[in-house]
Amino acid sequence: MTHTIGRMSRRHLLAGSSAALIMAGAGSRAKASEPEKPAEIIVRAWGGSWVDSLKAGVSDPFTKLTGIGVRHDLTEDNEIRPKVWAAVDQGRVPPIHINWDTTTNATKSALRGITVDLSDLPNLKNAMETAKPVGLDGFPIVNTYGYVYVLAYRPEAFPNGAPKSWKELLDPRLKGRVAFYNDGIGMHFPAQVAGGGKLEDIPSNMAPAWEFIKQLKTQSPLLGEDPDFTTWFQKGEIDAACTISTNAREAKKNGINVAWTVPEEGCKYDTDGFWIPKGLPANEEYWAKQYINLALSVESQQIWLDGLGLPGVIPGVKPPAGLMGDPSYPTTPEDFKHLIRIPGKVQVENESEWFATFKSIMQG
Amino acid sequence: MLEETQSSAAAVGAPAHAPPTVRVREVSMDFGTGSKAVDRASFDLSLGRFLTILGPSGSGKTTLLRMIAGFQRPTSGHILIGGKPVDAVPPDRRSIGMVFQKLALFPHMTAAENIAFPLKMRRFDPAFIPTRVRRFLELVRLDGYGNRRIHELSGGQQQRIAIARALVFEPALLLLDEPLAALDRKLREEMQLEFRRIQKELGVTTINVTHDQREALVVSDEIIIMDGGFIHQHASPALMYRSPADEFVARFIGVSSLIEGTATVGGLMLAGVTLAGSLSGSLQPGMAARGVVRAEQVRIARPEVSLAGCETVLLGTIADVIFEGERLLYVVEVPALSQNILVYHHDPESAAVFATDAPVSLGWRARDMIVFEARP
């Protein structure tokens, strides 16, 4: 059944541009001898609006195009990683085909050497420079969009307009009303600037960052993870937070008055990406690559990233309504001037230290 | 102070003119189950006396005891101890020592600690406690056992600790809630005498509750018989045995035979036979009545022997002979009465004389059969 539908769909779509895209380059070779199709592939994803957007933009079109079903595994990214590592180490078939991961965490798997090289994906030819992970050889992972750890805030709490500096979070009236990620991710680099240090000194001298974070600690901040920020804004627990704009946007979609800004010290810019674990049967690895290739098409990026409100890595994707010129949606070199990018390799090598230092300040 | 008054009180003994230590006035208890558990019970108990409340289970004897102890408040009526009303006094403020059915010793304390417990709770001078504890261990003949844990003591030793604990603070009143019920017969009889000895030694006023008539007769100065919440009789053991106030008492104390009939002048009439007996209380001739005759009051002899002095003489046949050790119980079938009469014989050798199926003659004196009004 599935196969029939698949063939029919493909024949139907061959005339269209989507088919041309997915099958371009390496794909055209495959036309003659296409590997056997698995019944489904498993993609690990984040829940809520994250997986909904992925399904609409990538998974559904992929199934339509190939007849291969897509199952979304919503295991925490942190918790799937040890499982995949163990499977690859022990020569077992990994539990997922594709991991949708933060570039930082994906880099760990790449450094461990358990990811499949994705350099031959045809759509990478069109991709912007941000698609390539910094500091790694080739494409052991592919970045699919970028995001900014903005300063999200409730305008009612800032009657004088958007906060211009991260230092405004030290205002005593905000005591107990600010929130950060519980490992401090997103805050380390702006704190380095706000604390009077230089970004070039990362990672060798981060004393200014820790000095500033110690000051933040006196504000008794809440510490959480992605969904917490949305909840806290909605429940009126916080007035300001350093978080990915998507979480603030989620609260805004639910009718809460939340805005966000990039203060003068800048904001951390980072990317998420896809990777494929080694050890899959060749045919399944082939179709997993096709899935990622499709995710790098303009059409898929348009639908998927409209849902997330984040800038993609393929030229030609139009910003969703209301995000044109938004600081959380950088597109021009001018936009990127205020954003802080630190190579993934530097991050993963030092992350453990940074997390521990942040924790020791916050848990003290 | 408490110490002094109680010691002196104990030393005085029990003069007949002393005011009652316990005074129970019209006390009722209604649990709302239809009939009252205790119905207008009244009695007085003088200093140093040993009273047993005897009755079958469900007679209200335990409820009455618990009301005296203060664990239950009477629905109506008053209780006075030492002349003072105690209706509003909680159990821990009443000067009452109590020994419980399951002893309720504290397993986490040693024997000595158990005995010291009421002294500590009643804030006796700590310096004096060890001496007092030792004295009471001696009293119950357990000196040297003070450091034993409760589970290291035998059943009888536990009984002694329980009574020492209940008496060590020299309460005005000692209550015994069937503490001997669970013991085997030999130990029970030994402890009965022991209780009696200790009670006499200290002269403490005591109320004992039991369903064992033998125990009641052995240990008590006075007995109260209760049934259905009523006090049937309050008398000394001898008087109660000799002159039961009603049919219930007569049946409950001792072993008796019951004969149904109609009251007549000088006895009981049935099926054309008149049996000599004495009418009790308000019984009028012609009323439905029951004659009660105790097994040991019935004389037994060969049919040809005349039973001199017996107003009633009947012929019968031995239906069964039960050997009880120090005595024999004959079950004699009497055709004239169409029933069996029980006879105690205190000469076990007579078993050879009266074998089963042997014809005998029975007899009793008029004063030995009491005729009561027949209650339904």
Add this chain to the structure above:
Amino acid sequence: MPPSIKARYPLTWRVMDALEWLADRLWPRSMSRHTGWLLIAPSLIIVGSLVVGMIEIADTSLRTLDTATFRMSESYSLANYQKLATSDVYLTVAWRSLLGAVLTTALTLILAFPYAYIMVRTRSAAARKALLICLFLPFFIGQVVRAYGWLIILGNDGIINQATGLIGLDPHRFLFNFPAVVFGLVQYMLPFAVLMLAPALTAIPEEVETAAKSLGASWPRTMRHVVLPMARPGLIGAGLVVLTLSLTDFAMPAMLGGGSQDFIANAIYDQFFRTSDAGLGAALTLLLVMGGTFLVGVVLSVFGAGTLAAGRRA
């Protein structure tokens, strides 16, 4: 007509006969003196695999993470333990776990005791049933769901703050601090403690309390000198269960602590899953196991094993 032999006995008897026959074939009578081993075999297997796991963890704790390859070192070193010994944050977290567990145990026992006492002693069957239902209801609701419930009740926008808002008070922050974590743990542990205490209290004859009263002890002194000492085995058993469960808890600090009230379990999670440093995580795990075991050992040697020492006389 006489019934046939087969119909003479109930079906269950014949099933039992068949099972006995089968058991005899599988485990012949000649093996019967080894039957004890057969019966404890499952527990031995479970304990055995735990031991293997602990050895594995001990091994991992001696290896360090190489962040260039994200693999554990081949060589052994004490680096992880050194890190734990010299870092303030783990000392803080360990101290917080311990303090939280001890506080939780004390508060839980204080609250569970009267609950269990009333449940055991009440004369009203309806009241006992109601107390039992209230006790078992939380078992059907997971720990996480309950924590969410407290977020709803105690949040700045929660029921309580809405109520106090009606009388003009500013919202008060109940959540995301140490007391909130202890509060969450206490309400989570309460049913366990009551369930452990109830049998111990049932074992105390009511007559003992009556006796204490007749001997001159007021109700509070009866509780202190008689009921509490006699309930000691139950209190120790319940205390040990609550202590170990709280010491190793993850969800309550994570959800009600607002991210800044980590217990050791949260620190272990971070090492294993967030920073992928299994070596440091294993070292922390081992310290938690040893610390917890030491604590239980101290309690056992000071107070005895309570109801956990089956068959031993008090």
